[in-house]
Amino acid sequence: MAGALKTTRALCFLASLRVYAHGDDIWATELLQRKLVLSGTATELGLPEERLKAAEPLWWFHCPKCGTSFINALISLPGVCPGLPLHSVDSTTLGSCFGPNFFTSVCPSWCSGMECVFPPHQALGDYTAKKGRLVGLFRDPDQRLLSLYHSWGNGPDCFDWSETFKNMTKPPFLEYADLMKGGMTYQLTQVDQRSTVGTPLDVHRPMTSDDAKEASRRVREGFAFVGLTEEWDMSICLFHKMFGGHCRAEEFEDVRPTSSGKDASVDYDTSELMGFHDDIDEIVYSAALDVFKTNVVLYNVSQDSCRSCFSVRS
Template sequence: MRIKISRSSNKTTARVNQGQQLTGARNGNNGSTQPEGTRRVCGFVCTHFLCAFLVFLACYRWKHLLPGYESEGSQWSKSKLSNEAATSVSATATTTLPPAVPPASSSKALDFSAPSLVDPSTVKRIFWMHVPKTGGSFFLPIFFQFCPKALAAERAAVGPGQQIDKEHLFDQWLLKNYPPEKWCNKNLMFYNMPCPGCHHHYSEHPNEEFFSLTVFRDPTERLWSGYRYNRQGSWQSDSNSTFYEFIREPNIMNCQLKMVLGHDCCKQNRQQIENMRLNVSLAIERVSQPRFFFGITERWAETMCLFHRWFGGEVLSDVDFHNNRKGRTLPPGKYRDDVPPHQELEWFEAIVPIFEARLKAANCLAYSPP
């Protein structure tokens, strides 16, 4: 660059500035003294910061609003999630679930060579974990097995070969008319009296030996039954809400898993749900313990066989198969694929082999009543 020096200092300054501008124009800086590399770095950082902020907003929205659905007329139609998005969400949710403990490593070997695995007279503490919409009638075989005097009284009241009055086959009626301290095995106690069937979650009882007894149900079937039963647990007061709207509510899913881990089925508020951590491995380990009996609603006959092989007695058709409230069964092929992935699905899939291993050991696999 050649600069002509003038006698006037003002002219000299002007020509120097003009020369710098021309040089900047040739270099593509438009007169700016900022280096090109610095400007590119700033642009790169700003772009990535904006992308990260958009991703954060998307994640926040997903966290507080599960995929929604709406109904149009008599047809069910998805309204807020395309098939591509549903596939993406499903894959992501599945990969983030806690790893399950293999059933073989957590299942305790049980010896059913004796007439019963446990002598019922030695059972002193019973926790009946009544999960909503899984089978409240399970209390009948429990009560009559451990309270044989009550069963004998009911048999005597109706005469030989007659069925027990159906009005008497409810947990609250039995507990009121046959107080356990008088009619059950010596020193037997039901936890959570006077209403042991009021959907109490699992709790530890230090320094006490107790048996947990419950029935689990296919998670999707249980959701459908709860929906049909007045939208059980729903935060909404809309009796016309769709099944899809019902399962979108954050507190509805994982009920069985939550209860095994010591939480209420669905009484949490949004903040409690966000802070809740569901340990699938711990839940598998807990139900596999020898003092934790569980059956499966969809396999009721096998469950009754296993129960009596565990605690003794015979399968009683008028008691063990009495259904106080017939649940709603999910229509074949409907809505099952539309239930969002959740941890209870993984947990239930892991405990079925534990159940079947117990059935096989007790010779109850594929059992059907005579």
């Protein structure tokens, strides 16, 4: 009887689920299987406020082109930035260099529940000290590379290297892709935090599959929250399911589009890759995808259960 009840609940979960990234009937079937395996585990997860307290101060692992807009989800968590006099961190509230302005001038005074990580896109550094406090979103590595390439020269002049970068000649895509391959792996395993990962001037050493395996282990074991850029809305809902607080309209807005008019929900044409594939970061992304899928099941995240959250979208 108990087994039949679990199966019925799982089927109801599947019927309510509408996850479209990566296809998918295959994904939906896998989520159903996980639901059956993990049934009953959610009762052991504890309360959102307990999970948040255990993870504070949060350390935002921010990969380039994986979602600057996530900052507005971070500041919305209860107690992370108590009394913050901003409803959104964007160009309207803090100017075109809103990211640097927030982390250097606002965050230190208002956000005791998170570390004010600056400069952006830092390498992880001391992983042991940050284990269990890491939060971040990951993106399909080939789409991330295409987004990086198309953002060439589009950013505001917020850093010392900005002007130098704008005077550089944009290389052919394959040359650029080969240079930037394994960027997420590098950022997860590099010790020297002084490097600003992902800038055009950061030439990192080639990453190996062993580096990627270590990076993926850290994703599985060291992150308090893992989201997916491709599943932005579901990731925001999951974030609040795990740590509490209410979804806000600002969390669903793209405050740093790659280029004017670019719809963040539309993938780049992969024919531009000309057969190139970042097989190093694919190992890391697969780990992030696995963690995300598991938590979607554990925290009962679906179109139905997130209806209240999604209702605030513009």
